[in-house]
Amino acid sequence: MAEERCRNCVYFQPHIFFPYIGYCDANEKPAHEHGTCEKFKKVSLDELLSALNRKGGVYCITCGVTIVDRSELENHSREHRVVAGIVFDEAIAAEARSAD
Incomplete structure (x- = not known):
């Protein structure tokens, strides 16, 4: 059985480039894949x-x-x-180094 962690929850939307962090739709706030809460619902x-x-x-x-x-x-x-769903970070391009 999968652990009741954010990474296994239907409400967790991981970041596209850093999938260990993301957003929780149920709690409407950022979340970590190892987090837990009472609103957990297994992905099916x-x-x-x-x-x-x-x-x-x-x-x-x-x-x-x-x-x-x-x-x-x-x-x-x-x-x-x-x-x-996934989280897109529109500012990620601004953080990337340019190649000259």
Whole structure:
């Protein structure tokens, strides 16, 4: 059984480049993958299918790809870490060093 940690919760949206930090939709605040709370809800295929239908896509953290159809989701969810959403950091480009 998966631990009741943020990383295994349907409400946790990991950062696209730093997946150990993210945002909790249930608590509406930043979260760490090892965090815990009373609102924990295990990620399930049904929850991911609901997010896929609602948002038009879910994200595979393992592969770094957006999943847009049910069969692709079923294949990835067997052995990969798939999440309902991810956090994009629009300021990350400003922090990157330029190459001259």
